[in-house]
Amino acid sequence: xxxxxxKEQITELRNRCQEIVDLAKKxxxxxxxxxxKEIEDAKEQIDEKKEExxxxxxxxxxxxxxxxxxxxxxxxTDDDNEERNKKIIRSKTNMKKQxxxxxxxxxxxxxxxxxxxxxxxxxxxxxxxxxxNGVHDQVVETEIEGILEPLYANSILTQLGxxxxxxxxxxxxxxxxMTKSTVNWEGETSEASATGxxxxxxxxxxxxxxxxxxxxxxxxxxxxxxxxxAIRRDIVKALxxxxxxxLLSGAEGTGDKPAGLFYNKTLANVTNFAELCDFEAEVExxxxxxxxxxxxxxxxxxxxxxxxxxNNATGMVYENGEMDGxxxxxxxxxxxxxxxxxxxxxxVVGSWGDIELVLDPxxxxxxxxxxxxxxxxxxxxxxxxxxxxxxxxxxK
Numbered sequence: 308x309x310x311x312x313x314k315e316q317i318t319e320l321r322n323r324c325q326e327i328v329d330l331a332k333k334x335x336x337x338x339x340x341x342x343x344k345e346i347e348d349a350k351e352q353i354d355e356k357k358e359e360x361x362x363x364x365x366x367x368x369x370x371x372x373x374x375x376x377x378x379x380x381x382x383x384t385d386d387d388n389e390e391r392n393k394k395i396i397r398s399k400t401n402m403k404k405q406x407x408x409x410x411x412x413x414x415x416x417x418x419x420x421x422x423x424x425x426x427x428x429x430x431x432x433x434x435x436x437x438x439x440n441g442v443h444d445q446v447v448e449t450e451i452e453g454i455l456e457p458l459y460a461n462s463i464l465t466q467l468g469x470x471x472x473x474x475x476x477x478x479x480x481x482x483x484x485m486t487k488s489t490v491n492w493e494g495e496t497s498e499a500s501a502t503g504x505x506x507x508x509x510x511x512x513x514x515x516x517x518x519x520x521x522x523x524x525x526x527x528x529x530x531x532x533x534x535x536x537a538i539r540r541d542i543v544k545a546l547x548x549x550x551x552x553x554l555l556s557g558a559e560g561t562g563d564k565p566a567g568l569f570y571n572k573t574l575a576n577v578t579n580f581a582e583l584c585d586f587e588a589e590v591e592x593x594x595x596x597x598x599x600x601x602x603x604x605x606x607x608x609x610x611x612x613x614x615x616x617x618n619n620a621t622g623m624v625y626e627n628g629e630m631d632g633x634x635x636x637x638x639x640x641x642x643x644x645x646x647x648x649x650x651x652x653x654x655v656v657g658s659w660g661d662i663e664l665v666l667d668p669x670x671x672x673x674x675x676x677x678x679x680x681x682x683x684x685x686x687x688x689x690x691x692x693x694x695x696x697x698x699x700x701x702x703k
Contacts, residue, residue, distance in 0.1 A: 310363050313356045320349045337536040346532070406535050412527055414666055415677065423661040424542075462547055463636045464554070467600050467651035469687075472511070475659045477684075481508040482655050484690045511657040513684035514564055518545035521676045542664075545681055548640075554656075554687055555602065555640040555647075565686050568654075574645060574699040580616050580624060583631065586698055590649055593693040597650045601630045604641035610700035649695035659684035 327342045338346070407424060414422050465471070472480065484507045520541045526534060553567055560566025577583050590599075603611070603625075611625035629635055633648075641647070665680040689695060 421665045469651045469654040472657045480511045509690045511686040513659040516683045519680045552640045572697040577698045590696045595694045601635040603637045603646040606644040607646045608637045644700045653691045653694035656687040
């Protein structure tokens, strides 16, 4: 009876660990220090209970008389062989499902120059390993997500509603765009005119986005959920910062990088609430509606916080994360006193293939660091230029 109770307690502890991991995944975040500690404590309790089970099983075995040794020996051999085969299969499977930290460590040990990280989700579920005396040993690991999942979560582009196309095959991709139709009044028996629908296409071309981070060898030697999350967070931050900085810039596009949204745009100068209303009307006159958003630079936010809504109003244009009631995001990736207004569902972002991590143990060797160079392929374009308006609060 004691063994059954102990096994039930172990199951409860494992279920609790899985609940913690599932909650963190659902909320798209790392495990907190308290959650990591609870998981570690649960592992220790599981180990203690397994020792109790083993001791109790030993006591039972001592009381069992040795009978029919030849017959049971043959059966045990078959069972051992079957169990050994299962362990080999599990071992091979688990080798394919290592954490990012383990993949980096193994690559360095084997003198491999690079590894590829899946862009999309890859699951590392709880792994069950048969231990001694039939006790199942489960190693709890958080689900390892592809780089793009946390990138989506951290990117303001996702919050704005930009459309992401991930896992694209290498090569150019055409995104079809249908123009509005034209409908005419006709006589009762007159021939109907063509609606005038046409299809255009926005072409996305893979362009290499590269960044690097330096990680200490001491950090790589650790094997915890926190270290895994920290390294992945640094990789995501490096990609996200460069992608958004380029997209929200005024940089000219080349064969190597896409043009920023502000490139070759005339910025409307907005110095009061009336001019802001006219600014928004310019977009609405092009029949652009729906989920409208603002993106401001910090300086533009400061100006709008001081701008009154009309001569007799007391409220400010920017209040509680909104511009005149419209959801607004602020980022230093928008230059100077500039801002954008529009429906960002008309912006498409494409990503191709896996994320390549090139491992360089030499450049920062004197600092006992490994340099990880990140290579990924992205492109972005607006599918309808009239869906966006660009402004500035520079009143000079």
